[in-house]
Amino acid sequence: MIRSEILGTGSYLPEKVVTNKDWEKMVDTSDEWITTRTGIKERHFAAENEATSDLVVEASKKAIEDAKINKEDIDLIIVGTISSDNAYPSTANWVQKKLGIKPIPSFDISAACSGFLYGLIVADSFIKIGAAKKVLVAGAEIMTRIMNWEDRNTCVLFGDGAGAVVLGPTDEDKGILSTYWGADGNLGDLLKQPAGGSAMPATHETVDKKLHAVYMEGNKVFKHAVLRMQEAAIKALELANLTGNDVDLYIPHQANIRIIEATIERAKIPLEKTFINIDKIANISAATIPIGLDQAKKTGRIKPGDNVLMSAFGGGLTWAGIVVRF
Numbered sequence: 158m159i160r161s162e163i164l165g166t167g168s169y170l171p172e173k174v175v176t177n178k179d180w181e182k183m184v185d186t187s188d189e190w191i192t193t194r195t196g197i198k199e200r201h202f203a204a205e206n207e208a209t210s211d212l213v214v215e216a217s218k219k220a221i222e223d224a225k226i227n228k229e230d231i232d233l234i235i236v237g238t239i240s241s242d243n244a245y246p247s248t249a250n251w252v253q254k255k256l257g258i259k260p261i262p263s264f265d266i267s268a269a270c271s272g273f274l275y276g277l278i279v280a281d282s283f284i285k286i287g288a289a290k291k292v293l294v295a296g297a298e299i300m301t302r303i304m305n306w307e308d309r310n311t312c313v314l315f316g317d318g319a320g321a322v323v324l325g326p327t328d329e330d331k332g333i334l335s336t337y338w339g340a341d342g343n344l345g346d347l348l349k350q351p352a353g354g355s356a357m358p359a360t361h362e363t364v365d366k367k368l369h370a371v372y373m374e375g376n377k378v379f380k381h382a383v384l385r386m387q388e389a390a391i392k393a394l395e396l397a398n399l400t401g402n403d404v405d406l407y408i409p410h411q412a413n414i415r416i417i418e419a420t421i422e423r424a425k426i427p428l429e430k431t432f433i434n435i436d437k438i439a440n441i442s443a444a445t446i447p448i449g450l451d452q453a454k455k456t457g458r459i460k461p462g463d464n465v466l467m468s469a470f471g472g473g474l475t476w477a478g479i480v481v482r483f
């Protein structure tokens with residue numbers, strides 16, 4: 158039986174760090190409010206000359222090196238993002254160009270914070286049917302480019318960065334053991350970037366009203382986030398015939414520490430087996446999980462044979478859970 162295994166990981170965080178104390182000087186907020194409500198202490202901001210594809214390129218170079226493959230072996234590129242370089246071409250197209258890889262299929266996935274896991278699920282399917290042999294899957298965002306700096310409810314929650322993996326086939330007892338995903342467009346209005354698309358094209362008014370920025374009804378999203386994160390984690394485990402006890406490491410999407418705590422309680426996963434970096438990177442939407450995966454791997458928190466659970470939730474609304482054995 159062919160499964161997909163993660164051959165290598167990489168991540169990139171822009172140099173500039175903005176702390177909660179820095180935020181106190183920019184909007185009416187406090188380190189205390191942000192820390193107690195979310196668990197966030199600091200986040201990275203991309204430099205002015207960096208586009209989302211540049212972040213992917215940095216993360217991808219490391220993932221390709223870690224996978225010990227030649228970049229020419231890659232036959233598909235998938236990037237999860239909601240802050241692409243342009244409306245089109247896709248960020249993945251720019252990545253193919255900037256990495257200097259031969260013309261191969263490359264496309265973006267728009268599933269907000271679930272974008273990377275959606276990308277992994279798609280890549281896994283291509284590998285299982287033999288349609289791809291080495292897939293570069295990335296999650297990347299420059300969320301600070303799509304923020305309304307006057308909306309203190311939302312702007313303090315996000316940061317910038319990218320993570321990437323190389324996926325390839327294996328016939329050993331490892332790799333992606335289960336995938337679970339879902340979406341509910343009925344709740345799309347709770348978290349969206351209202352203007353700039355065909356439903357509301359850009360006008361002076363949309364710019365003045367800051368409708369090109371992330372709009373989120375945080376309270377309502379929170380309730381769905383808890384339920385769907387729990388569902389995604391538990392279903393992914395069930396589909397892999399595992400329980401919370403079998404999890405060696407859980408890498409949750411990092412939107413709010415309280416969502417993570419509620420999820421691990423319900424899925425019966427101990428805190429010490431949960432990877433938490435929200436304090437350092439905040440919410441980087443689709444980039445969050447691949448960055449966590451890379452940091453966990455490079456700091457020795459993932460060993461051969463480990464069962465790693467990942468689950469995410471985001472705008473759409475979308476959600477996904479995956480179990481991978483290393």
Ligand SMILES: CC(C)(COP(=O)(O)OP(=O)(O)OC[C@H]1O[C@@H](n2cnc3c(N)ncnc32)[C@H](O)[C@@H]1OP(=O)(O)O)[C@@H](O)C(=O)NCCC(=O)NCCS
Binds near residue numbers: 413
């Ligand atoms: C956004 C979020 C952190 C807000 O936390 P909360 O506990 O729900 O806070 P509330 O929205 O109830 O706001 C409580 C108070 O803090 C205030 N507040 C909001 N942002 C603030 C800030 N940055 N600094 C200080 N006060 C703030 C509010 O105005 C409100 O004041 P009021 O009671 O006087 O009206 C939380 O709802 C959340 O994490 N939501 C989900 C995010 C998510 O999962 N996104 C999807 C994945 S990307």
